[in-house]
Amino acid sequence: MRKIGSFFYTLYFLIGAVIYIVFYGAIVLFIGFLIGLFNKNLSRRFVVGQIETFGRMAFKLLGIKVYVYGEKPEIGENYLVVANHQSALDIPLIIGYVAPVAFIAKKELGKVPGINWFLKYLGSVLIERGNIRKTAMALKEVVKKLNDGVHFILFPEGTRSPDGSILPFKNRSLEISYKYKVKILPVSIWGAHEVLPKKSLIIRRKPIYIKIHELVDPNQFDSEEELREYVRNVIIEGVKFLEGRNLNEKSNS
Incomplete structure (x- = not known):
């Protein structure tokens, strides 16, 4: 039933x-x-x-109740939103509760009616996977748009986590931030994997928790690897905090 x-x-x-x-x-x-x-x-x-x-x-x-901890920065300068990836619902979650960010998405999404309109308005950049030259050109466009004030979202794990645990960040996944000195806004997500699990199309009515952290300045790090590990640890600590809030909600219900 x-x-x-x-x-x-x-x-x-x-x-x-x-x-x-x-x-x-x-x-x-x-x-x-x-x-x-x-x-x-x-x-x-x-x-x-x-x-x-x-x-x-x-x-x-x-x-679905969404619990938000922390606040997005009230500043004029730009930043990259970097989050852990639990579900396809992470995208509307980030757009609605953090910032209306642009995406670095597959070129095929630009052919989907409706979706392509919003990708355009958000300033997203579409990449043709497998084409090294066009990918390099697309990344240059990302950097230009960042300088123009467009926020982008990155999921450094590269794929959704099936159980909510934080996967290793891909090598050089934060290179844009480190190379071009774009600040990072770490975001921790917990519960989205229980609402819409990986490899499932069935949505379950469970709460989602999100924590917005302080901005991270890449100028404070000596390498992209050091920056990447720091941001990953910030997100991991945030997920632990959110798991605790989830357990408190369950025990009080």
Whole structure:
């Protein structure tokens, strides 16, 4: 009986996501277009604000409680959001509760109606995997956009963790930050792997916890490896903190 309930719960989410992304998204972009006829900066702020709202509403409509600890920095300079990766839900989670970030995504996503519109507005960069020359050009575009004030998200583990544990960070995964001296905003996530596990399409109604840490300055480190290990340890400590909060919630329920 529980599996049947989870199935319909997931179906409700997928239908709602399609309606929002394709239909409501088209309305948002049309309004953004009209605003852009008079003020392009205002138009972009409107559309990005709507995307951020969708990130939060996705969890509220699912009845999933999101507990947020820490605050995003109130500064003008730019930063990379670096988080552990537990679920496909990490993306709307980051967009809604941390910052409307851009992505370094596969080129194929640029062909998906609805998704490609929002990728464009967020300033995402699409990479053609296997093409070294075009990948190098894409990374140069990432650096340019970072300098222009666009936030990007990185998942240095390179894949989703099946049980929530922090996987090793890929070698040179924070090279952009270290080489171009872009500050890092570490983010710890716990519980998303229980809501939508890896290799599963069934959504479960469980709480998600997120901790936003202090900015990390790459100028304080002698190598990318040292920076990478420090950021990983910050995220690990954050996950331990969130696990403790999760256990407290269970014991009090």
